[in-house]
Amino acid sequence: MPALDIELVPLLKDNYAYLLRDPASGATGVVDPSEAGPVLAAAAAKGWQITHVLNTHHHWDHTGGNLEIQRATGCTVVGPAPDRDRVPGIDMAVDEGERFRLGAAEAEIIFIPGHTRGHIAFWFEASRALFCGDTLFALGCGRMFEGTPAQMWSSLGKLRRLPGETRVFCGHEYTQANARFARTVDPGNAALAARAERIDALRAEGKPTIPSTMAEECATNPFLRADDPAIAAAVGLPATDPVAVFAEIRRRKDNF
């Protein structure tokens, strides 16, 4: 089965939506459209007909374009079941472990609460693509607006178990600032230092840093590495309690 065609669409100040097209059927989804205009224009430029909106969570900067895209295209809006009351225009509510089909392409729904209580990811295994909204960022993770450190650490643990080759398509271009913070809690990590240099070079050219891979994130993202003794030592906590280490680095990032 051919992989999804994936097109990144920059929105607002630092949001990314993604257009996904199943080449076999022409079915086309858009992940987390904060606004409609640029998404409809990008789809038209490619000659793609939007059939689905895929929402990872209810925040307005991920769903603000839902209704206008739905009106313009008649598409089906897919979103997290626990947030069915908060996702504009939702037609199909999906939950942990369910399968969502975009034409011939199939995604597994992974329930990853913490940033919001109903947050989900869409994992298209055959296309090696994960759409994880505001839970996992390149070199970072989302703020815990509606969850606890234990919940967020558990959600990130689910993502960490995906194959290393999985491409990570997250909701925002926060990578350069995340890299600056990451180096304060993982100063001895050579892979992180090298990645930070690559990120600076990409941003200097105005290029996106997305997607990364899960292997890169596992090696360099401190929020996936709270059980690494070096990070625990850097924040002065015992390595035996990754939830406490995770909570501490999240707290430091909130104030960075």
Ligand SMILES: [Zn+2]
């Ligand atoms: Zn959000």
